[in-house]
Amino acid sequence: MAAVLLTGCGGGRGDSKAEPKANARSAEAVAKTAVTVEAVRDGLVAAVKAAGVGQPEFLAHSTDRDSTCVVKATVPTSTTPDTKAVKRVIAKLKMRGWPEEGRAVQSGRDIWLLSKESWTASLAIGA
Numbered sequence: 001m002a003a004v005l006l007t008g009c010g011g012g013r014g015d016s017k018a019e020p021k022a023n024a025r026s027a028e029a030v031a032k033t034a035v036t037v038e039a040v041r042d043g044l045v046a047a048v049k050a051a052g053v054g055q056p057e058f059l060a061h062s063t064d065r066d067s068t069c070v071v072k073a074t075v076p077t078s079t080t081p082d083t084k085a086v087k088r089v090i091a092k093l094k095m096r097g098w099p100e101e102g103r104a105v106q107s108g109r110d111i112w113l114l115s116k117e118s119w120t121a122s123l124a125i126g127a
Contacts, residue, residue: 005056007040007121009069035117040071043096048075051088081125
């Protein structure tokens with residue numbers, strides 16, 4: 001059993017659409033808040049750990065053209081994670097700027113959808 005975390009950006013780029021301003025201070029601020037692959041990975045690790053759910057295991061990038069803006073991870077568990085555990089992860093992601101956009105059931109899996117700038121995140125639980 002596992003929780004599955006899949007994130008990707010809509011623009012096909014590994015960063016946000018924000019453009020740096022002319023001065024160094026504002027460029028530094030943009031760099032600190034940019035939604036990059038590394039920032040997404042770090043955010044997922046922090047949220048999952050803070051929620052006490054486990055440690056995400058990141059899957060290798062695919063060879064497709066959008067692999068620079070896709071992050072795939074699983075959180076292995078001995079049993080199917082319960083809704084409370086997922087809600088703890090979602091609460092931590094919300095604190096990191098990922099508002100919840102909705103929830104769905106697909107192929108018997110509960111899926112929660114979140115977004116941040118041009119990125120979307122899907123959290124699914126089940127085998």
